[in-house]
Amino acid sequence: MPCGLFYERYEKDESIFPTVWLRFWMIALGVFLLTFPFFAQPLSDALGINLLNLFNLFFIYIVGAHGLNLLTGYTGQISLGHGAFMGVGAYTAGILANLGWPFWLALPFAGLMTAAVGMIFGIPSLRLKGLYLAIATMAAQFILDYAMRNWEALTGGSSGLAVPAASIGGFEFDDDFKFYFLGLAFAAGATMYLKNITRTRPGRAFVAVRDRYLSAEVIGVNLFKYRIMSFGISSFMVGIAGGLWAYYITIISDEHFTIWLSVQYLAMIIVGGMGSVLGSIYGVIFMVTLPEVLLIPAETLTEIWPDIFGIFASLREMIFGIIVIAFLIFEPDGLAARWHTIRAYWKLWPFSY
């Protein structure tokens, strides 16, 4: 185990996985993720949770959370509209799929459509920052939400829109097991994309805009271009997540894409760690697993307190809120930073000074 970084060449400094150990663990993780579905069934039975379904949700949300993290964590632009943007992606994919477009064409188109919508609502970001931008994107959320609910000719209104399962070359991803591999591919792709974009020129420009936008402008970063670009890429990723969601759930309605989803997305990246690739992954795992885990004590508590299921949804929201508050007060940098501290401690142990 290395106790520091000792690079001899620039290529080593630039590599994504700099150490042999890290590469080993990444390969191990890859092998685990690829073989997981084959032994997921007995595990699910033992735990009483449908693990494949849980992992599929992880994958979809990871794509979206990476998108929001790029915008909020890396570029410093707050968005309270990503729930609705995900809905735009889902409906675009759903409508195109119903028109007979193939999966491989409908999904990117859903991403592009969402990117266009996101960029329109990102235009105020030129003049607005911080609080004002949060309010503007919140308004976008409500307006899009309204359109999804009331534009019945297009979206099917509150009765929902049925979407066929995804298929590539005649192979249908129509159950949890098959969709797992599709989701995994997209989640891994999004992770690699985010990891790489932060190492490029636009990525550094994003961080400069976040940290001190006046200085960034002075050294020649075009603020408007990079803010809009960040909105575009971020919405594209969320749109892809929405498209995947539509193909996975196969029936979409506006109820899923309310401000509550936007808040959940923000909570994911805050709990996980803003401006960190691993952060969005930890955040998604934490936030998606939490309600499932909470169900277990709720089931046992029903014997003592039979009404608990009636208030379970509220209880879950309350715990969600308390967790977010606790994180913001006690660990504002999120799980990724906590993990980093723990690892750094053991890496240098017993000489941790």
Place this chain on the structure above:
Amino acid sequence: MQEFLQLIVTGLVIGSVYALVAMGFALIYKSTSIINFAQGEFVLLGGYICWWFYTSLGVPVVPAFLATMAIAVLMGLVLERVMLRPMIGEPIISVIMITIALATVLKALVTILWGTQIQVFTPAIFSQDAIKFGPVLVSEVYLWTFGFAFLFLGVFAAFFKFTRVGISMRAVADDQQVAQSMGISVKRVFAISWSIGALVSAVGGILVGNINGINIALADFGLKVFPAVILGGLDSIPGAIIGGLTIGILENIMGSYLDIYLGGGVKEIAPFIVLIVILMIKPYGLFGIKEIERV
């Protein structure tokens, strides 16, 4: 024409409650620079607590009203001390997120305690009888609401203008460091701002609760405050009042004239369309202080 006048009058009444809640919101923003996404939940809690005292426990109107106000003030103080003071100096997103999380907790708490059914004040505090003013009909409860909202607006305007505490609050809003060096306790001013913010929202909740009844949707009322304060300028209290009244009228008019074209519910989003338009053309609102940035 008569319909139009009617719409303006009812819009003005709802707008006066928006103005009241928006004043609390602008006050909190002005003195603490925290944007409070939980303002609507304060409205919700105020309505429910008063209803609970009045209808469930059978407390007479005036003590129920006063008790609600006391609880709101206490809640403002506790929340400021426990949750918001640690947030001073944190990035904007953390501050926004903590008030959103607070909103979630309060909303969940209300649902756990009182369920989701619509609740009405029984027996009704104000009568629903209509009074005729020229061509327009206004029910009595609307008049009371309007009167109470303006009473509170007036009281607080006088409070900021003439009392020692009010002047110290304005000083803190102007410049925290200078205020502190003059011996004003900034922490105390923050606490007072939150308690007033909670108090006026609770009053707003009671007033609206008397018109439409109380359920969880009352929390959405707090969201309408955003268009109001953006229109008026985020850090201007007179702006919040004018913004509140304008949004109340605008949503009523747009709601009733555009519903047939857009298929219902326009009233809910009309304020947000107005909000986006204002942000695009005049981001600091009518009376807001334009931030000048120097390198």
